[in-house]
Structure formats: structure tokens, C-alpha cells
Amino acid sequence: MKVLMPYFKRYRVDVSVALLSVIVLVFATLWQPRLLQVVMTAIIKDDQQTVMREGLLLLGLAVLGIAGGVINTIYSARVALGVATDLRSDLYAKIQSFAYADVETFSASNLVVRMTNDINQVQQIVMAGFQQITRIPLLFIGALVLAIVTMPEQWWVIVVMMAIILFASWIAVGRMTKYFGQTQQDIENVNTVTRENLMGIRVVKSFVQETNEIKKFSHASDELTAVTAKIGYWFSILMPIFFLTANLAVGVAVYLVGQNITVHPSYLAAITSFISYLMQILYAVINGGFLMTFASRAVISLGRINEVLATQPSMSYVEGDDATPLVGDISFEHVTFTYPGDDQPTLTDVSFHIAAGAMLGIVGATGSGKTTLAQLIARLYDPDSGRITIGGVDVRQIPEKALRATVAYVLQRSTLFSGTIAANLKQVRPDAELSHMRWAANVAQASEFIERLPERYEAPVEERSQNFSGGQKQRLAITRGIIANPEVLILDDATSALDAKSEKLVQEAMDRDLTATTTVVIAEKIASIIRADQVLVLDHGRVSGIGTHQDLLQTNSIYQKIYQTQKAREEAAK
Numbered sequence: 001m002k003v004l005m006p007y008f009k010r011y012r013v014d015v016s017v018a019l020l021s022v023i024v025l026v027f028a029t030l031w032q033p034r035l036l037q038v039v040m041t042a043i044i045k046d047d048q049q050t051v052m053r054e055g056l057l058l059l060g061l062a063v064l065g066i067a068g069g070v071i072n073t074i075y076s077a078r079v080a081l082g083v084a085t086d087l088r089s090d091l092y093a094k095i096q097s098f099a100y101a102d103v104e105t106f107s108a109s110n111l112v113v114r115m116t117n118d119i120n121q122v123q124q125i126v127m128a129g130f131q132q133i134t135r136i137p138l139l140f141i142g143a144l145v146l147a148i149v150t151m152p153e154q155w156w157v158i159v160v161m162m163a164i165i166l167f168a169s170w171i172a173v174g175r176m177t178k179y180f181g182q183t184q185q186d187i188e189n190v191n192t193v194t195r196e197n198l199m200g201i202r203v204v205k206s207f208v209q210e211t212n213e214i215k216k217f218s219h220a221s222d223e224l225t226a227v228t229a230k231i232g233y234w235f236s237i238l239m240p241i242f243f244l245t246a247n248l249a250v251g252v253a254v255y256l257v258g259q260n261i262t263v264h265p266s267y268l269a270a271i272t273s274f275i276s277y278l279m280q281i282l283y284a285v286i287n288g289g290f291l292m293t294f295a296s297r298a299v300i301s302l303g304r305i306n307e308v309l310a311t312q313p314s315m316s317y318v319e320g321d322d323a324t325p326l327v328g329d330i331s332f333e334h335v336t337f338t339y340p341g342d343d344q345p346t347l348t349d350v351s352f353h354i355a356a357g358a359m360l361g362i363v364g365a366t367g368s369g370k371t372t373l374a375q376l377i378a379r380l381y382d383p384d385s386g387r388i389t390i391g392g393v394d395v396r397q398i399p400e401k402a403l404r405a406t407v408a409y410v411l412q413r414s415t416l417f418s419g420t421i422a423a424n425l426k427q428v429r430p431d432a433e434l435s436h437m438r439w440a441a442n443v444a445q446a447s448e449f450i451e452r453l454p455e456r457y458e459a460p461v462e463e464r465s466q467n468f469s470g471g472q473k474q475r476l477a478i479t480r481g482i483i484a485n486p487e488v489l490i491l492d493d494a495t496s497a498l499d500a501k502s503e504k505l506v507q508e509a510m511d512r513d514l515t516a517t518t519t520v521v522i523a524e525k526i527a528s529i530i531r532a533d534q535v536l537v538l539d540h541g542r543v544s545g546i547g548t549h550q551d552l553l554q555t556n557s558i559y560q561k562i563y564q565t566q567k568a569r570e571e572a573a574k
């Protein structure tokens with residue numbers, strides 16, 4: 001709740017109107033049976049004048065109640081919507097401030113659920129809260145007092161009714177509480193199964209896993225159904241008990257009044273009012289129960305939101321808006337790095353230097369740490385020990401904008417954002433003109449297919465860039481990587497989907513047009529790095545050798561093995 005207070009403060013006028021209108025609504029609701037009693041007494045006495053006067057008042061009160069209800073709903077919705085929107089924006093801004101490792105710790109899909117589902121839960125409880133939270137106690141106490149005032153000798157009927165209702169609620173809530181927690185867990189399980197299935201739908205289809213996936217989903221879904229049914233079962237018992245008890249109370253009250261009606265004819269009017277108050281008490285109890293159920297879920301959601309808001313980014317940058325790129329020479333000095341949560345380092349004592357404008361190739365078995373090394377250059381993580389410098393400056397001392405202006409990182413599966421090709425390129429270089437786009441696309445061998453598209457650079461990029469082939473996506477990603485002519489360009493298996501001829505054309509164009517750029521190329525194929533000024537061979541996170549292709553062929557057994565295996569494969573394929 002403390003989390004929401006600053007947000008409520010921003011909407012203090014709406015909050016005040018919502019709360020005040022509840023008072024009007026409750027007043028109207030509570031006073032109507034009183035007036036009805038007066039009208040009925042007047043009817044019994046055949047007092048037409050009072051019937052007219054009090055009848056009109058009753059009508060006015062009903063209109064006042066409706067107005068209070070409408071205003072309360074509108075302003076509660078305004079507060080709920082405003083709070084949810086602000087909370088969502090703050091959460092989004094917080095996530096943007098996270099280091100890559102923080103996003104990985106939470107997982108992207110988990111953060112999406114927090115941004116959507118959890119925020120919706122909070123929005124609903126804020127809405128319900130402003131409609132009910134003051135209304136329920138006011139109505140309960142008001143109806144209780146007025147019921148006793150109306151028929152003082154029947155106070156015990158109310159007490160017995162309340163005792164039965166509270167006892168039944170106590171038993172049911174005790175049983176249901178454990179199921180509420182279970183429901184949250186089961187909802188998460190269903191979400192996880194659905195998310196994994198849809199994100200990996202290609203794999204599911206290509207391995208004909210639909211039946212297994214349906215079984216997996218059914219299992220998760222059945223568990224959720226079972227626990228929801230148990231809650232429903234308790235509610236289905238509870239509701240008839242509540243209504244039966246209330247109706248019995250009404251029956252007893254009517255019977256008792258019937259015994260004395262000849263002595264006290266005015267009881268006829270009073271009993272109508274009394275029954276209304278009994279029903280209002282019941283309404284308050286039932287809605288209070290629902291609100292508490294609802295709130296218990298929202299509290300869990302709020303906790304999950306707060307967990308993100310309270311997380312301090314694990315990495316910070318030096319202050320400053322300086323976006324001047326640095327010179328692109330890179331040094332690793334005894335760098336050791338362990339992934340958060342791992343106990344073994346992925347890179348150990350890695351040292352090398354690459355001059356500005358040179359090309360460094362990185363090879364090694366799968367899992368040897370190539371991508372990890374590249375991520376350290378782009379400062380997606382910080383090393384445990386040692387130092388990484390670009391242009392002689394420790395990357396931890398480079399302002400974020402300057403670092404991003406210096407280093408471009410192209411992944412094997414880089415994300416292109418939905419929009420247009422031009423919009424994707426302008427994300428990296430906002431002032432990019434057509435000539436810049438054409439230059440970069442030429443180098444990346446992307447012009448040929450872009451120019452064939454009807455809208456060319458304004459061609460749409462659909463969600464997950466599914467309207468482009470794997471090779472086209474890679475060429476677009478390289479175009480985006482080089483459009484700002486970066487000082488350091490990292491190509492992490494970024495040409496894997498290109499045929500040998502296209503890859504060679506990209507390499508030649510880069511050699512020709514990006515002479516000042518330091519290029520770090522991670523590749524499976526030796527052919528992709530054969531022309532590098534230096535090749536670094538990684539073995540289980542350690543530098544096994546560094547030198548030119550020819551040097552390594554002479555001196556490094558791992559490199560020799562990779563080379564021989566690939567050569568044998570190529571020859572077999574001929």
C-alpha cells in the first residue's frame with residue numbers, strides 16, 4: 001500500500017471526490033428505508049399530505065444516491081487508470097535503467113507479465129477499493145445502528161444472524177486462503193507453458209510436438225481449474241448459507257412483528273425498514289469478503305511490481321551526456337568474468353590488445369566464451385577482475401552515450417523493431433539521410449533486396465521482422481550496425497545465414513569502406529576470419545593462442561584441429 005501512496009497523492013482531487021461521493025451514496029442508501037417507513041406509516045394513517053411530501057423526498061434521495069454512485073464510479077476509474085498508467089510508466093523507465101544482467105535475472109517474459117497482468121490487478125483493486133473500501137464499513141455500521149434503532153427489541157435477531165455468517169465465513173476463509181496462493185502459482189504455470197510454446201512454435205511444429213504440448217498445457221490448466229473449482233465450491237456453499245441466514249432472520253422478525261401487530265400497528269412500516277437494513281448488512285459482508293479476496297491477489301501483484309521498482313541497477317555509468325566516440329583500440333588486461341549466479345568463471349585471465357582499425361577474429365569451441373567476451377567489450381556485463389579499455393579508457397569510466405557511439409554490436413539474431421527499415425536505421429543514427437542508408441546497405445549487401453521492395457527504405461518491418469528471411473535480417477542488422485560508422489564493430493556470428501559469396505562481398509566492402517573501424521568478428525568458419533590481423537583462440541574461457549592465421553596454424557593445436565575439421569568437411573562436400 002505504501003508503494004501506491006505517492007501515486008494517490010498525484011490524484012488527490014479525484015481521490016477526494018471519489019471518497020466524498022461514497023459518503024453521499026451511503027447516506028442516501030441508509031436513509032431510504034427510514035423515509036420509506038415514514039411514507040408507509042402515513043399510508044396506514046391515510047395521511048395524503050405526508051405521503052406526497054415524504055414520497056418526493058424519497059425520490060430525491062434515490063436520485064442523490066444514483067448521482068453519488070455515478071460520480072464515485074467515474075472518479076474511482078480516473079484514479080485507478082491514472083495510478084495504473086503512472087505505475088506502468090515508472091516500471092518501464094526502471095526496466096530501461098536496468099543492466100542487461102538485471103533483465104536476464106528477472107527474464108524478459110516475466111517482466112512483461114509484471115507490466116501487464118500485475119498492473120491490471122492493481123488497477124482493478126484501486127477501482128474496487130475506491131468504490132467499496134469506505135462504503136462497506138460505513139454501510140455495515142450505519143445499517144446495524146439503524147436496524148437496532150428501528151426495532152430495538154429485535155437486536156438479538158441481528159446478533160444471531162451475524163454470528164452464523166461470521167462463523168461460516170471463518171470456516172470457509174480458513175480453507176480458501178491456501179487455495180488463493182495456489183491459484184497465483186497455477187496462473188504463472190499456465191502462462192509459462194503458453195509463453196514457451198508460442199515463443200518456440202517453430203520447434204514445436206518442426207518436431208511435431210503439438211500433442212505433447214497440448215498434454216503439458218492441459219496438465220497446467222487442469223491444476224488451475226481444480227484449485228479454482230475448490231474456491232468456487234466454498235463460495236457456492238457460503239452464498240446460500242448467507243442468504244438462508246438472512247432470510248431466516250427476516251422470517252423470525254416478521255413472525256415476531258406479526259405477534260404484536262394488533263398492539264403496535266406502526267411495526268408494519270418498521271419491519272419493511274428493518275428488512276432493508278438486514279439486507280444492507282448482508283450486502284456489506286458479502287462485498288467485504290469479495291474485496292478481501294480480490295485484495296489478497298492484488299497485494300501479491302503489487303509486491304511483484306515493487307520488487308522491480310526497488311531493484312537497483314547492477315551497473316551504473318559515469319555521469320555525463322558526452323557522446324563523443326573514443327578511438328577504437330581495445331585492451332583486455334587479465335580479465336576474469338563469472339555470470340551472476342554461476343560459481344565457475346566463464347572467462348579467466350584474458351589479455352590481448354587490438355589496434356584501432358585492425359580486425360580481430362575470435363574462434364573456439366561452442367561454449368568457450370566468445371559471445372561473453374564480445375558482451376564485455378560492449379559493457380553488457382562488468383568483469384570480476386581485470387580491466388577492459390577502449391581508446392585507453394576503462395569502459396567503466398566511459399559515459400553510456402559515448403560507449404554506445406563507439407561500439408556497435410551485431411548479433412547472429414539481432415532484433416529489428418517493428419516499423420520501417422528507415423526507422424530501424426535512424427534508431428542508431430537519427431540524422432541518417434537516404435545517402436547514408438544506401439552506403440551502409442551497400443556495404444552489408446542489403447541494397448540489392450531493399451531496392452527491390454516497393455517502399456524501399458520505407459518498407460515495413462513486421463513484428464519480430466518475420467517478413468524478412470534469415471539472411472535478409474542479418475544484412476539489415478549489419479546495415480544498422482555500420483550506419484553510424486562506429487569506431488568498434490562487433491560481428492557475433494552475424495553473417496552465419498549468408499552464403500559464402502555474399503559473406504565475401506560484405507567482407508570486401510567493409511575492408512574498403514570501414515578502414516578506421518576496429519572489427520571484432522566471432523565466427524564458426526575459419527574462412528570468415530582468415531584475413532584478420534589477429535585471431536584469438538578461446539578454450540574453456542582462456543586464451544589458448546593469439547596471432548595471424550598462419551602463425552596459429554604453426555603453433556596452436558586447437559586452431560589446427562578446427563581448421564582441419566572444417567577443411568575435411570568442405571572437401572567432403574565438394
Ligand SMILES: Nc1ncnc2c1ncn2[C@@H]1O[C@H](COP(=O)(O)OP(=O)(O)OP(=O)(O)O)[C@@H](O)[C@H]1O
Nearest residue numbers: 104339342346364365366367368369370371372373
Ligand atoms: N546469461 C548467462 N548466464 C549464465 N551462463 C551463461 C550465460 N550466457 C552464457 N553462459 C554460459 O557461458 C558459457 C560461454 O557462453 P558463450 O555464449 O560466451 O559461448 P560461445 O563461445 O559464444 O558459444 P557459441 O559458439 O555456442 O555461441 C557457456 O557455458 C554458457 O552456458
